[in-house]
Amino acid sequence: MKTVLKASMVLLLLIGTFFSCNPKLEERPKQLVKHVVLIGSDGFGAYAFKKAKVPNLRRLMEEGSYSLKARSVLPSSSAVNWASMIMGSGPELHGYTEWGSKTPELPSRIIGKGNIYPTIFSLIDEQLPESKKGVSYTWGGIGYLFEKDMVDLDFNGKSDEETKDKALNFIINEKPTLSFIHFDEPDGAGHSIGHDTPEYYEAVEKIDSLIGNIINALEMNDLLDDTAIIFSSDHGGIGKGHGGKTLEEIEIPWILYGKNIPKKGKLNSSIVTYDTAATIAYLLGLETPRFWRGKPITEAFN
Template sequence: MRFFSLLTLFLLTITATASAAEQENAEKEKHVLLLGIDGCRFDALQKAKTPNLDRLMAGGVYSPSALILGDRYRKNDTVSGPGWGSINTGVWADKHNVQGNEFKEPRFDKFPHFFHYVKQAYPDAKTVSIVDWDPIAKYIVSDADVSLSTKEPGESGAAAYAKGDEKSTAEAIRLLEELKPKAIMLYLGQVDETGHAHGFHPSVPQYVAAIEQVDSLVGQVIDAIAKRTDEEWLIVVTSDHGGEGRGHGGGHDNPNILHSFLIVSGKGAKQGKFDKQVYIVDAVPTLLTYLRVKIDDAWRLDGRAVGLK
């Protein structure tokens, strides 16, 4: 009799512990961060000392070779306009119609920034976009409660973007506390500008140093997120293109330009390395699916949710 009493007590303890854990997870609100590092080659990231990006990869799933162009449409140039258009909307450039950096006739009214869908599902949710490449704020972002471009007008070059990245990071940390946003898009631009100035390659010390500087800023953000113990975050990291020499235009057949990377990190992510091809357009459906936003076929997204448990 005593044996059965102990067994019953043991089973009740296990059940209570499991229920408490389930309740704790159920009570945690889900939040997402889309982190964009412009012009970052993965092989240079591996050469650099990046403990914080390494931490994200260790806490999730990653691909060193996410593609910046799809199979259906490959005519847009391999530059930032179409890249960030595709990353933020989940569709290729034949739909959002940004073919280069000119933004001549964009169709973000029909294929909007992913904040639009977050707001549809959660009208009271706060959304924040912080960048230092102005066209993202001017043309791509919509449905943002806060949209900031931190680079000083008239300033250019790697130093200006390094300063802008620091401001963007500080603003992201401040707004995390003040607004408790459901979704953040944070863009950091100094790696791309350094590549244009000195070269996109792991043998270029300035390029590697810029990646290391960005990694330190990433660390500040993920440390701030880690303190928010009543929330559960998914962090998706990607880049709009790689680079070759001091440029990246016309890179349709150049793997060093055509390949980006994709990291999906957090308790809701799988572990390890992607075993199938992923694309930069996969970022948006992954973020939306994690937030339990039901994806409508009418949105005509080109990406798919990847890396989630």
Template sequence: MSDTVQTARPESPARTAPDGRRRLVVLSVDAMSDVDVPFARTLPNFARILAGGWGSAEAIYPTVTYPNHTAQTTARTADGHGIYANEKVSPGVRVPDWFWDARDIASPTIFDLAKEQGLTTASVGWPVTGWSPSIDIAVPEIWDRAGLEQTLAVLRDASTPRGREYVDRHAGEISWERKQVFGRFNTAVATDILRTDRPDVLFVHLVDVDSARHSTGRFTPEVKEAFERVDGWIGEILDALEDAGIAEETNVAIVSDHGHVEVGRCFRGNNLLVERGFVRLDESGDVSSWDAWVHGCGLTGQLYLNPEADETTLEKVLALVEDWVEDPEIPVAAFHPLADMTEDYGYAGPFLGVLEGTSGTNFQNLWEGRSLYGRFDEDYTFLISQHGHLPEQDIQAVFAMAGPDIAEGVRFNRCTVPDEAVTFAHLLGLEFPEADGVVVEEILRVAVTG
């Protein structure tokens, strides 16, 4: 829930489209934090949105991309929407499948609500929108590590029929050097959709800032360059709204999903589970059977028990985790049982609970090599900064809006990511049947009544 308003609403009247129509564009700048706002204000297109209302936004647990982007379209925490991590728990799999599929979401999305009311919707690069049953034009975030050709095939398959037309038109905009880069592609598709289809609702995901932070650190020249690049893309999207003749009737939001924490070490809990016999390997070093598994989720790990394990095994696994917490050589600060996480954070998943790492500890699914890799180790080749920490820790995400229904110059202290989705629904005249948030009234030009 949002906190105290620091700036009063201006009394200027709202701009109204001739038919009273309202549209919504949501731009996710992945990993943008509230401490980035002073710099973002120096960039022309970020400044246009930040001139409306903005404040910090507390993420849901886990503070990773897919659960939070799903909260931004469902108004639910993971207990309600069911997307408990970026990747699905997959013991023994080095590269698990991600939650690509919109049909995995367990609660209604804003796209579902909009469809029921006859609104047209589109999404570009938005997580968990593959094979969407309700988005009119969906070009989801999805890739195949095998390469660009395979990625284009799965992207076409996961897109809606109209979305496939945009994939084919702009496939050349996907960059593929060492890994997939979709920022230029997502922007080209989004601007084309706005000019061609003029949807009532458009959600776009831009991930360059997050990628730069993972690979170079929280505040580096590369992160600055990523912000400047994203600012240019935001400008293209705002220009497309003008070209389509719908800028005056469109509320535009900038959201993000988490902050970042500098990484000091990488921890492979499954390596220790192998040592203690809870994970067993075959002659080739692959997992042959297992009793317990640590599902890495950024700066926390999720402790998973084999559904066929007996009570004795459960007791032994929990005792081992207690030893980890007490051992100063193992970077696990606490174990939080799932019931506590559900009560405190609205978190649920197929786990016993959550392993909280010591500050700057990144959890990995892997079991080979060593259990611990430090930043000063010669063979450290992992991320430089990461997220997945408990929501109240470290810097917060951002929620900003500008448009005909948004007051200008408003600064609020704090909202939550589910609050954003409730606010989006309110602006479109929609209502979620269940919500873990409330409207961020402080940024509205006209207060909520009733």
């Protein structure tokens, strides 16, 4: 009898171990919103909030949740961090390691159906297959970082204004589940004139006005009630460059706003670029792959 009992216990232990180690996805949360608009502003350092007049972003901060201590992955440059933002992992896994990476310099640890490291778009494509999704971007480098055959909008604008207009037309008419809007400024001003200059802050304030346009359009078309807006950046800057390890380069803003999301104000969580993808998945009730390293910023929802 003791031998049979021991054998049964061993068998149950093995079964439990098998099921605990093999699932590919985390437990699926409840869907909180119908639409997510991810707005990324290239080179927008968190330090800009000290001097720039950004009333629209401050409205989102006051009525939502935010951190001005979020951090980019290293190196603190563009393709590395935009990839991390939508791929839920850092360069050690997705393999994009340089400012202008078009293909991974380091072989991606996982290759998904889109023949790249799986992004938030592939999760939506798999779990919400009828959903619309799109990307409107000013910097052409974004076009190498997502699964083009899985989106309904792939638009590379010539200016941030054009990028915004195309995105809004898509959002209003198609009501997508996820829209990623990438603005190239204030990175251009930072490189050509310098960070922490009057021209840089002028570019920051222009981005704020575009965000105001987006908020107003969502309100006018009765979309804001079921939408979450996330605003973030890829890096900051110092002098006329970035890519280093100073706080001016790696600290970025991270803002979450939604009428159905609690007003939490300043967050204490440690936020890294790749946590954005996981938070989007959480908002949409998606299961996240275990190979992702990002985690949802649940402090904003509790």
